[in-house]
Amino acid sequence: MKKIRSVAVLGPIVLWAVAAWAGAPLTREQGLKLMAETGRWIETDGVLQPDGTYLAKEIEIYAPGDTAEIGEVAISGAVHNLNRLKSTLSVFGYLVTYDGETTLKDENKRPILSSKIQNGMGVKVQGSLQPNGTFKATKIKLQKGKTKDGAFKAKEQIFGPVSVVDARNGLLKVLNTGIKLREDALLTEKPLTPP
Secondary structure: OOEEEEEEEEOOEEEEEEEEOOOOEEOHHHHHHHHOOOOOEEEEEEEEOOOOOEEEEEEEEEOOOOOOOOOOEEEEEEOEEEEOOOOEEEEOOEEEEOOOOOEEEOOOOOEOOHHHOOOOOEEEEEEEEOOOOOEEEEEEEEEOOEEEOOEEEOOOEEEEEEEEEEOOOOEEEEOOEEEEEEEEEEEEEOOOOOO
């Protein structure tokens, strides 16, 4: 969901271009059809709702088998219920476990100690969903968020394999999270990354 701005100078003519990493916007129908294909993954941008569902305003759809991009599932959000004795925290509605094998990094990808993680800060957690519903972290990276009206707001995102639950109503599922598309949601397909 990154954008790049470029400028080309051709003699006296200057061309400005803004290109998204993802392809052109898809219609809702096109996007849901792609997401219904086996092996599709998505990355979202939106807001976690109080009932635990997620309201997506942007979805980037990844091609099946895009091994350069698809690896571990990831969740991003604010840290809650940090318990250093049990090596657990909650993010994006998931109980996250971490251990000595978990890679911890700051916003600049520098290694940190777990003591740097605090309740309320934004993190991106990569790992796997366990059969008991917990999320086993292999990587935790601190993330910057936004401050709005004096309150810190962490990014709330999810990245993983998608299933379409109800196409008519725009209902999806990634991991154990129900996702609802906003009526004006932007859907794009990420081009296949060359190996």
